[in-house]
Amino acid sequence: MSANPTVFVVDDDPHVLRALSRLLGAKGYDVRGFNSPNAFLDQHDASVPGCAVLDVAMPELDGLQLQSALSHGLVARPVIFLTGKGDIPTSVKAMKAGAVDFLRKPVDAKELLPAIDVAIERDERARRLSDELTSIWSRVANLTPREHEVLTYVIAGRLNKQIAHNLGTVEKTIKVHRGRMMEKLGVRTVADLVRLADKAGITPREGLRG
Amino acid sequence: MFGVHNLDAALSRLLTVGKRPTLVAALYLLGAEAAFLVGTLSDKIFAPFWPPNIVLFGAFLAAPWRRWWIYPVVVFPVHAWAELRVGMAVPQLLVAFVTNVAVAMINASAVRRFLGGPPWLGTPRKASLYILITAAASPAFVAFPGAFVEILGGGPVTNYGTYWTHWFASNSLGAVTLGSAVAAWQGSNRSAFKPLPSHHRAEYILSVVILVVASATAFQFAARLTIGDFMPAFLYAPLPVLLWISVRFGAKGASTAIIIVALVLIIRSLNGSTLFVTQDSETNVLSLQLFIISLAIPILLLSASVDQARDAERSIRKHEELITFVATNANIGFWQLDLATDRLWLSDHGLAMLGLPPEREPSLRTIFKMIHPEDRESIERSMQKAARDGDLRLNEFRCVIPGGGTRWFLARSHPSCNEEGTIVQFSGFFADITTQKALETEAEIQRNEVAHLMRISMLGELSGAITHELNQPLTAILSNAQAAEEILGRSPSDLTEIPGILEDIGREAARASEVIERLRRLMKKSESKRETVDFNALITATLTLLRSETIQRKITVETNLAEELPSVSGDPIQLQQVLLNLIMNACEAMNAVPPERRVVVISTRATAAGIESVIADRGPGLSTEDEKRIFEPFFTTKKHGLGLGLSICTTIIAAHGGRLTLTNNSAGGAMTVICLPKQVGSLKGAVG
Numbered sequence: 062m063s064a065n066p067t068v069f070v071v072d073d074d075p076h077v078l079r080a081l082s083r084l085l086g087a088k089g090y091d092v093r094g095f096n097s098p099n100a101f102l103d104q105h106d107a108s109v110p111g112c113a114v115l116d117v118a119m120p121e122l123d124g125l126q127l128q129s130a131l132s133h134g135l136v137a138r139p140v141i142f143l144t145g146k147g148d149i150p151t152s153v154k155a156m157k158a159g160a161v162d163f164l165r166k167p168v169d170a171k172e173l174l175p176a177i178d179v180a181i182e183r184d185e186r187a188r189r190l191s192d193e194l195t196s197i198w199s200r201v202a203n204l205t206p207r208e209h210e211v212l213t214y215v216i217a218g219r220l221n222k223q224i225a226h227n228l229g230t231v232e233k234t235i236k237v238h239r240g241r242m243m244e245k246l247g248v249r250t251v252a253d254l255v256r257l258a259d260k261a262g263i264t265p266r267e268g269l270r271g
Numbered sequence: 272m273f274g275v276h277n278l279d280a281a282l283s284r285l286l287t288v289g290k291r292p293t294l295v296a297a298l299y300l301l302g303a304e305a306a307f308l309v310g311t312l313s314d315k316i317f318a319p320f321w322p323p324n325i326v327l328f329g330a331f332l333a334a335p336w337r338r339w340w341i342y343p344v345v346v347f348p349v350h351a352w353a354e355l356r357v358g359m360a361v362p363q364l365l366v367a368f369v370t371n372v373a374v375a376m377i378n379a380s381a382v383r384r385f386l387g388g389p390p391w392l393g394t395p396r397k398a399s400l401y402i403l404i405t406a407a408a409s410p411a412f413v414a415f416p417g418a419f420v421e422i423l424g425g426g427p428v429t430n431y432g433t434y435w436t437h438w439f440a441s442n443s444l445g446a447v448t449l450g451s452a453v454a455a456w457q458g459s460n461r462s463a464f465k466p467l468p469s470h471h472r473a474e475y476i477l478s479v480v481i482l483v484v485a486s487a488t489a490f491q492f493a494a495r496l497t498i499g500d501f502m503p504a505f506l507y508a509p510l511p512v513l514l515w516i517s518v519r520f521g522a523k524g525a526s527t528a529i530i531i532v533a534l535v536l537i538i539r540s541l542n543g544s545t546l547f548v549t550q551d552s553e554t555n556v557l558s559l560q561l562f563i564i565s566l567a568i569p570i571l572l573l574s575a576s577v578d579q580a581r582d583a584e585r586s587i588r589k590h591e592e593l594i595t596f597v598a599t600n601a602n603i604g605f606w607q608l609d610l611a612t613d614r615l616w617l618s619d620h621g622l623a624m625l626g627l628p629p630e631r632e633p634s635l636r637t638i639f640k641m642i643h644p645e646d647r648e649s650i651e652r653s654m655q656k657a658a659r660d661g662d663l664r665l666n667e668f669r670c671v672i673p674g675g676g677t678r679w680f681l682a683r684s685h686p687s688c689n690e691e692g693t694i695v696q697f698s699g700f701f702a703d704i705t706t707q708k709a710l711e712t713e714a715e716i717q718r719n720e721v722a723h724l725m726r727i728s729m730l731g732e733l734s735g736a737i738t739h740e741l742n743q744p745l746t747a748i749l750s751n752a753q754a755a756e757e758i759l760g761r762s763p764s765d766l767t768e769i770p771g772i773l774e775d776i777g778r779e780a781a782r783a784s785e786v787i788e789r790l791r792r793l794m795k796k797s798e799s800k801r802e803t804v805d806f807n808a809l810i811t812a813t814l815t816l817l818r819s820e821t822i823q824r825k826i827t828v829e830t831n832l833a834e835e836l837p838s839v840s841g842d843p844i845q846l847q848q849v850l851l852n853l854i855m856n857a858c859e860a861m862n863a864v865p866p867e868r869r870v871v872v873i874s875t876r877a878t879a880a881g882i883e884s885v886i887a888d889r890g891p892g893l894s895t896e897d898e899k900r901i902f903e904p905f906f907t908t909k910k911h912g913l914g915l916g917l918s919i920c921t922t923i924i925a926a927h928g929g930r931l932t933l934t935n936n937s938a939g940g941a942m943t944v945i946c947l948p949k950q951v952g953s954l955k956g957a958v959g
Contacts, residue, residue, distance in 0.1 A: 074743050076779055080750035083772065087757035118739065118822045143746075145739030145819060167745035170753040 066181045067091040067111035071101045071127065072143070073119045077166075081114065084170060090177070098122035102130055107138065110188055112161065112180035114173070117144040117151060125151065128158055137187070139180035143168055197261045200246050208242040210266075211235060215242075215251065216258045217265035291330070292345040298326040299346045303353040309537055317421065317437060319556045320537055323350070324371050325445050328405075329453040331379030332391075343372045363423045366416060374413040374442050378405045382454070391454040392522040393582065398575035402568055405450055410442035417442075440560040447567035448533045452526035475520060482512040482528055486535040510566070517574035521581060525574035529567045536563060595620070598700070606684075607698040608635070610658075624703055626672040643669035643677060661686035661694050667704070679708040715799065718922055723796040725919050726848050729855065730793055736820035737790060744783035751776045789816060792844055799842040799926070803950060806839055806846070806882055807832045807875055813850040814873075817858075824858050825866035831874035836882055837949035841927045849920045849931075853886045853943045856916065860890030860941060881929070881949035887942035892935040901933055 068090045072078040075096055082094040091111070095101035099121055101113075113131065117124040124142050131138045142155050142163045152163040161183060162176040204212065207228075214224040221239065225232040248254045258265075302322030309320055323346070330342045347368060354364045381404045382391060392398045417438035418431050426434060489508035509532050517525035540559045595618070598605065604621020608614070615635050622629050625641065642650055646668040657663035665682040672678055684699025730737065751772045758764055758772075789812070814821075814828055821828050839846075854871060861869040872887045893901060901917060917933070924931040929947035936942040 074747075076747045076775065076782075077743055077750070080747040080754065080775060080779075083768065084750040084754040084757070087754045118819055120822050120827075123822075123825075145742040146735045166739075166742040167749040169749065170757075 065091045067109050069113040070094045072116040098127045112139040114141045117142050139183045141176050201261050203245050208238050211238045213266040216255050292341050295330040296345045296349050299323045300349045302326050321441050324375050325449040327375035328378050363420050367420045370413050370417040377409040392575045394579045395576045398572050405446035406443045410439045414438035444560045448530045455522040455526045478516050485509045486532050513570050517570050521578040522574040525570050533563045602703045603700050605700050609696050626675045641670045678705040726793050739819040740786050744779040747779040748776050801840050803838050804841050804843050826858050826869040829872045833876045839947045840950040845923045849923050852916045852920050857886050857888035860888045881947050884945045887936050889940040892941045
């Protein structure tokens with residue numbers, strides 16, 4: 062996580078682009094300006110944290126198309142739209158697609174800066190979450206199939222005895238699997254395990270009576 | 272009812288048809304009786320002047336061919352009765368009748384065949400032919416059988432030559448006297464002579480009286496004096512009066528006068544007192560006949576040429592009257608300028624149009640002073656040009672009419688050259704076009720009103736795009752200002768960026784005001800004006816205004832503008848309106864086309880006459896039905912269109928002397944072609 066998040070500004074009007082870049086630069090953001098959507102897409106590095114400020118109406122690719130292009134990665138870069146006119150259908154579409162805000166030009170710093178802060182914060186949160194998930198998924202991937210199976214029973218609240226019965230083995234074996242599994246996933250309590258599984262999207266084994 | 276009506280019509284037809292033969296028969300009898308009254312030759316049968324032949328001639332001349340047979344049938348009993356009364360034998364009577372009918376028929380058919388139509392004695396040529404036919408050829412021919420009448424009556428065959436001469440002279444005399452009068456009066460427009468002013472009538476009557484007196488007394492004196500030396504002088508006593516009558520009254524007057532002279536002379540000759548004192552009265556009569564014939568011929572020819580001249584004069588006067596009438600009603604004046612003397616002639620109405628007193632030649636200076644000061648220079652230029660190439664056209668100029676305000680005129684002329692080919696005179700007309708001008712102005716005002724309303728409505732449609740155009744510089748200004756504020760609020764402040772920021776703010780403000788200015792101009796309702804317009808620049812400016820509109824519609828605009836494009840003369844606002852409208856139409860035509868294929872191509876090129884600009888889209892194009900009606904007002908292919916856009920564009924382009932066409936592009940889509948004439952010179956179009 063770098064100290065200064067980057068704000069990507071895309072506007073086909075060079076004068077507007079320069080003014081916005083200047084303002085955001087003065088406010089202490091790292092600003093990268095692009096005067097065409099395609100140039101931005103070509104050079105876009107999704108790993109760089111930060112948000113994008115996009116003009117809605119641009120030749121080649123409009124803001125909405127650019128937004129959807131940006132959402133392809135794991136982390137959708139938060140987008141703030143600037144528009145020359147209050148076009149309600151476009152703004153609704155943009156917000157549905159996850160835009161942080163939809164601001165009218167001429168945009169006041171008092172509106173733009175808080176929106177950028179919200180966007181950056183959302184980006185940071187998303188990146189944090191993404192990092193956490195990545196680590197969880199790599200740990201889950203280390204489990205043997207049996208350990209994974211045991212995991213689904215544990216988070217469903219089954220006792221070792223019940224699990225052993227269901228898997229047709231002895232309670233002791235289950236205990237070993239369970240211990241290894243907890244170790245690999247780096248959790249100590251069942252509560253931690255349940256929360257991790259939830260984040261990783263692992264569903265408890267259901268429909269079994271033991 | 273129908274039958275009764277038909278019967279009625281048939282009866283009245285029969286009456287009108289029967290009227291003329293009855294009249295002819297009556298006249299025939301009257302003529303025969305008159306001839307006997309005037310006198311016959313010694314045989315008491317043969318008259319030297321035989322009017323019945325002329326009565327028949329007149330009847331044949333007037334009647335259609337198919338009715339000719341009626342007249343011989345009708346007059347035969349009359350003829351027989353008259354001749355039997357004077358004791359003519361039946362064979363004689365028959366031959367005389369046949370020859371009489373023959374001479375009348377030959378004369379009438381030949382006259383009709385060779386003279387064309389009445390007036391029969393209208394020109395010297397016709398009069399000569401008439402005389403040749405009726406006074407020479409046909410009497411000579413008919414006299415061959417006619418001479419037998421007297422031989423049948425007992426005359427010696429050795430006298431055949433004399434009898435032939437009797438017949439010839441008698442028929443010939445009839446032709447030049449009564450015959451010529453019949454020919455002169457028959458078929459001519461009687462009303463031209465009838466309402467003769469009373470002093471003319473008095474003059475004619477007086478002339479005839481003098482003629483009668485002159486003829487009678489001259490012969491009286493001649494007979495008494497019997498001095499052969501004076502004879503020619505007396506012989507020609509009636510001549511001055513005859514000449515006077517033919518000059519004053521033409522063929523009708525002259526032929527009538529000749530009859531009178533002939534009658535007076537014949538009566539006096541047959542009654543003993545005569546100029547021609549020869550062996551016997553018959554030879555006297557013959558000499559008299561020949562004398563009258565030779566007197567009548569030149570008189571008839573003279574009167575014919577008088578008629579011709581008078582006719583020509585009358586038709587010229589009629590034309591002049593018509594031209595004056597038309598010119599007065601069409602408010603046209605005529606003028607003529609003599610280049611050697613600088614003398615200017617204007618028609619009366621022309622003078623009145625210019626508020627000048629009638630019947631006084633105005634000087635060229637007076638006229639030139641009346642020309643509106645603003646138009647003088649161009650008029651002078653046109654005059655100089657005309658002096659070189661002879662083509663004088665003053666298209667539109669104003670004159671300040673004394674006490675009548677300022678009026679618009681147009682003038683045209685053609686040059687007249689002398690033998691060396693240099694122009695010596697200009698003559699032509701000028702017309703008052705003030706009313707037309709006022710209508711044009713009125714129409715232009717209305718066109719401007721409508722064009723203005725359409726501009727406003729179009730700007731309404733474009734308001735989103737225009738807002739965007741205005742918001743861009745405002746955004747830049749606001750962000751630059753807030754950036755500067757931020758920079759200046761820091762301590763220590765780094766001022767290096769401040770000058771750049773301020774410069775940007777200034778430039779963006781200028782850009783914003785330019786957008787506003789452009790809008791203001793489009794929204795303003797102003798009279799159309801003529802300026803030098805760079806059409807390429809106009810296209811670029813229009814595309815700037817439409818930039819965000821085209822972006823939003825995902826339309827790519829390609830331009831292909833000619834480099835050396837001649838400038839046009841026009842109202843930039845209205846021309847821009849046309850461009851806005853046409854480009855918007857092109858954009859709207861592609862609503863249903865996938866975005867990657869939405870292209871508008873705008874091109875310009877120089878043509879011989881001026882410029883041509885094409886706006887082509889890739890839309891569905893026009894259906895045949897659309898193509899036919901697309902320029903009609905209120906016709907639209909759009910869901911919410913008023914249908915006025917194109918018709919206004921056409922009007923605007925037409926008012927600029929250009930043409931707007933809309934066709935399908937061979938590559939698909941529709942294309943609009945604007946043709947505009949190139950600007951000529953820098954003058955304001957008063958005189959072209």
